[in-house]
Amino acid sequence: MKNISILSTKKLKSNQKELLLNADFSVDEADFIKIKSISFQIKNKPDLLLFTSQNGVKSVLESETLNELKQTPAICVGSKTKKLLEDNGFTVLESEEYASDLAPIIQNKFNKNHIAFFAGNLRRNVLPIAMQKANIIYDEYLVYENTPNHEKINSVVNAILFFSPSGVYSYLNQNKIENQICFCIGTTTAEALSGITTNIVIANQQTVENVIEQCINYYK
Structure with missing residues (x-):
């Protein structure tokens, strides 16, 4: 598996981040919502x-x-x-x-x-x-x-983890979605990406851990 770079649109807990690091992903993270x-x-x-x-x-x-x-x-x-x-x-x-x-x-x-x-x-x-x-x-x-916390991401990433519609809107204020795979915590979050991308994977459960699990399984 090539080196996969992940962006989380919220700061992850150390044990959550560890799941991605143990799968040999590189991880960027930023809180797009306060x-x-x-x-x-x-x-x-x-x-x-x-x-x-x-x-x-x-x-x-x-x-x-x-x-x-x-x-x-x-x-x-x-x-x-x-x-x-x-x-x-x-x-x-x-x-x-x-x-x-x-x-x-x-x-x-x-x-x-x-x-x-x-x-x-x-x-x-x-x-x-x-x-x-x-x-x-x-x-x-x-x-x-x-409240939104707009942030410009300069690094190139393969996948983005989204946890709320407001997180999607805040991210899109300063950034674009091109070929990245978007992993969403639920259908409402996925709907916020409608018309922007079809590269969407929705979690089975509305938990951060399940979003991460879907991401790891996708690239396995």
């Missing part, structure tokens, strides 16, 4: 918490009302989000990899609940629309801000 937690105040006592990302959980973990919130069960998008919640003492009733899969569960199983929805500034409309259609009472809390 995440900032935002403080919030609970307006009405919920009986169900809704999270769509680890960033939402991380912000809630900084809240003064954390211990109180832990008494309320949660539902979430993503296996890593579920793990982070459970590792910090939350009870997770339902978890799906995609918001579109969680939406009908919320409509059918939790339509009598008062939901606290913890979101970022770039959140999609899938779950709010689903809850509105089912006349579900919910309060939305903006708990983190996602």
